[in-house]
Amino acid sequence: MIKNILLISILYLFVVSCGKKDDPKYIEPGKSGKKTIILINKV
C-alpha cells in the first residue's frame, strides 16, 4: 500500500515537473525593443 502511494507520488512529481519545464512561455512585450505608448482611454 505504502509502496504504491510512494510510486504514485514520484510519478506525479515527475509529470508535474516535466510539464512545467515544457510549458509554452510567453515573452512579455516591451522587454526588448522599443515600446510604443498610445494614449487612448476607454470610459
Place this chain on the structure above:
Amino acid sequence: MRYINKKLTIGKFSVETIVKKYGTPTYCYSYKKFKKNILDFKKNFKSFSPLICFSIKSNTNLNLIKEIKKFGLGADVVSMGELMMALKAGINPKKIVFSGVGKTSNEINYAISKDILLINAESENEIKEIEKIANSKNKLIQIGIRLNPNTDAKTLNQISTGKKENKFGINEKQFLELVKYCRKSKNVDLKCLSVHIGSQILNHKPYEKMLRVIDKVIKKAKYKFEFIDLGGGMGISYGKNDKLLNYKRYNIAIKNFLKRYKSKIIFEPGRSIVGNSAFLISRVIYVKKNSKKDFIILDAAMNDLIRPALYGAIHKILPAKKNIKKSNKTYEFVGPICESTDKFSSIKNFQELKENDLVVLHDVGAYGMSLSSNYNLRLKPIEILVKNSKIKVIRKRQTYKDLLNY
C-alpha cells in the same frame, strides 16, 4: 474549451469542424461561458441586487446583446450608435445609462426622446446643454454626474480613467457646485453619482478607496442620490499569473457603504461578462524561418484583434491539434498587416507548427470584435455562437462587396 483526443473543442465541436464550415479567422463565442459569468456576477452582489448595465462598448454584436438582455441586464452606452443598438436588442430604456465625455446635442436629444434611465453628465457645459434641450421640450430629465475620484486603478495607464489628469468626470469642488446648481434646476433631476476608475482592475483596494471618496463627497454635498453608479472595470485573467479580483472584499465594501446610504447600485461590466467567452480561430499562412525566431504568420491580424498592439495585451494561444513535438525556436505570432505592431505574442516551447495549422487566441470576447477595423482593407471576421448543441452565426463574415460598397 478543452482537448478531446488531442483536438481543441468548444462545447461538442472541435475547432477543425468549426473551421471546415466557417473558415478563418473566426470569432467563436461560448453561450455557456457568458451565461456563467452573468450568473456569477449576480451572485457576487446578490445581497443588494444592483442594476447591471452591460457595457456595450466591450461587445457590440446585436445577437449577443439580445442573449445578454434575456438575463435581465440593462446597458451602458457611450454613443448614439450604441444606444440605438441597445434599443434594437430590446433592452428596456429604463435600464439604460448614457455615459461619455462628449455627447453631442443630437445624441442628448435622441437619448431624451427615448426616455432612458440616466444621462451621466461629465461637465458643467454638458449639464447646461441637457437642461437647454430638456427646457425646449418642457421635460424634466434624470441625470447623473460623474465624479473623478482621483483614484489610481492600478491598471494599465492606457485604460485608467479615474485619476485627476484623466479627461473623465469632474473634481470634487466642481461636483459640489453642480449639485447646488441642479437643486435649483427645473429641467434636470439629479438622481445619480457616477464613477468609473478604469478597466481590467484585479485589485479590490482601488475600489475601496473609490468608495471612501464617494462617501466623503456625499457627506459634503448633503444630497440623497437615488443611484450610485460604480462603473465597471472588473478584470479577468488573461494568463495564469493574473490574480483574480476579490469580489467578496468589493462586495463587503459596498455593503458597508450601503449601511449609510439607501441608494440603488448600478454596475457597468463588460469584460467580466464576455471577455473569456470567446476565441479567435486563425490559420497559419506561412512559417517564416529566421535565425533567432520563427515568424508564424497568421490569417488573423491587428485589424481583427488590436489589444496586443494597443495595450501590449497578451492573449493565450493554443494549437487546435496537439502534438508532442516542441519547437526549439521562439515563435513570434504575427498577422499579415504592414505594421511592426501587428504581433500577438512571442512564445518559447510552443509545439511545432506548419502551414495550414490552426491556432486559437483566447479571451477575445471583450474589446476584440468591437475594436476591429478594415485596416489594410481586410475583411472583418465572422462571429459564431456555440449554444447548447448548436452553432449560430451571429454576424456574417464581411464580403468584398460590403467593403467596396461605401
